[in-house]
Amino acid sequence: MESQLSWWIxxxxxxxxxxxLDLGVFHKKDHVVSVKESLIWTGVWITLALIFNYGVYHYIGEREAYEFLTAYVLEKSLSVDNIFVMTLIFTYFKVEQQYQHRVLFWGILGALVMRIVFIAGGVALISKFHFILYIFGAFLIYTGAKMLFSGGDDDINPEEGFIYKFSKKYFKMTDKFHAQKxxxxxxxxxHMTPLFLVLLIIESTxxxxxxxxxPATLSVTKSAFIAYTSNIFAILGLRSLYFAFAGVVxxxxxxxxxxxxxxxxxxxKMLIEFKYKIPTSYSLGFVLGLITLSIIFSLLIPEKENDESK
Known part of the structure; x- marks a missing residue:
């Protein structure tokens, strides 16, 4: 399957x-994306991903179909943090809502290139040096533990980042936005406009x-095609999910x-793979179940407001 160039093309x-179709027809004119529109497009991208998943099942195999669905759900879940960061960046630079879609659209093209490089490199490393899996596993545990104990409260200041400082130092930049340019x-x-600077920062995130x-995706599948397509489908739907989810995340x-x-x-899961391989279906059930429970508990147990008067 990996050798079939026609699949990739x-x-x-x-x-x-x-x-x-997205940019040339449905979003030819810049406008504020409504929640209704974003939910419709989110449904469209999820439906397309599921249709593709059926194609994988029918033409490639049941195991690969399970791997695609698990990797897709995993990447979709992890993209929630990405949505939160993008919200902070757009808010920080005061990007008007009608221009946010344009930034996210062009960000997709950069993501296509970066993801295929990352995945191809990861698959090549794992196939040649199997111990890389354990490094990936340890890194994910460290990252997860860091997120868990920080509670996601890390402050984000784009002006402290490398991209912002480099752009300000080496490129001529306007002081204000020029619509969608x-x-x-x-x-x-x-001159570069602040909108392009925002695009660069979004790409860096x-x-x-x-x-x-x-690494999380490669824990599910070692197929570059399955890993790449599941990631790209999740990213393609990220823009729509952003407009539907940003206000309530x-x-x-x-x-x-x-x-x-x-x-x-x-x-x-990656660390114990040499001794015990957790079935992909179990991983899928665990991820779906945990995300669902977290959403339910978030809705049932709202955060208490701090009483500053005390």
Whole structure:
């Protein structure tokens, strides 16, 4: 299956066709994406992923179909933290809602390249040096434990990041936004706008999240095709999920703890693989069950407001 170039070509033709349809037809004009519209598109991307999953089951095999679905659910769950960070970045730079979709759209193209490099590199390393799995597993346990004890309260200041400092130092940049433009000409010189800077920072956060999510995906499948397609489907639906979820993500206060436990579970799974291989169906059930319970408990047990008057 890995050697069938037609699978890779067909998948990318589909992805680029959907992106062209998205930007060229449905979002040709910048507008504020409503919750209703984002929920519809979220449903569309999930449906397409499930159709693809059936295709994997029918043409490749049952095991690969389970692996795709598990990796897709895992990546989709981990992307919630990504949504929270993107919300903070857009808020920090005061990016108007009608231009956020454009940033996320172009961010997808960068993610396509980065994910295939990360996954291809990860698969190559694992196939040549099997002990890399244990390093990945230990790293996931460390990351999950760090998230668990921090409670997701880490402050994010984009101005302290490398991308912001590098761009400010080496590129000419305008002081204000110019609608949806990434670059403008001023006095005959091309300047970067703050919107492009936001795009660069969004791309850099995807690299950071890929460091967690790619090892987690490779704990489920060693197939580069399954790992890549499950990741890309999750990323393609991330934009729609962002607009549907950004405003209420803070309500699910137990979700970050659930994601932490998921990472720890995946890390342990990788470490004990030499002795006991946890079935993919068990992993899928654990991830789905834990995420669902965290959402239910978040809704049933709302956070108590601090009484500052005391």
């Amino acid at each position: 067909g998948f990318h033709v589909f992805v680029f066709a959907m992106l062209a 990434f670059f403008v000409m001023e006095n005959g010189v091309r 995807d690299v950071i999240f890929a460091v967690d999510s790619i 803070k309500l699910f206060r137990f979700l970050s703890y659930a994601l932490s436990v998921v990472l720890i579970f995946i890390g342990v």
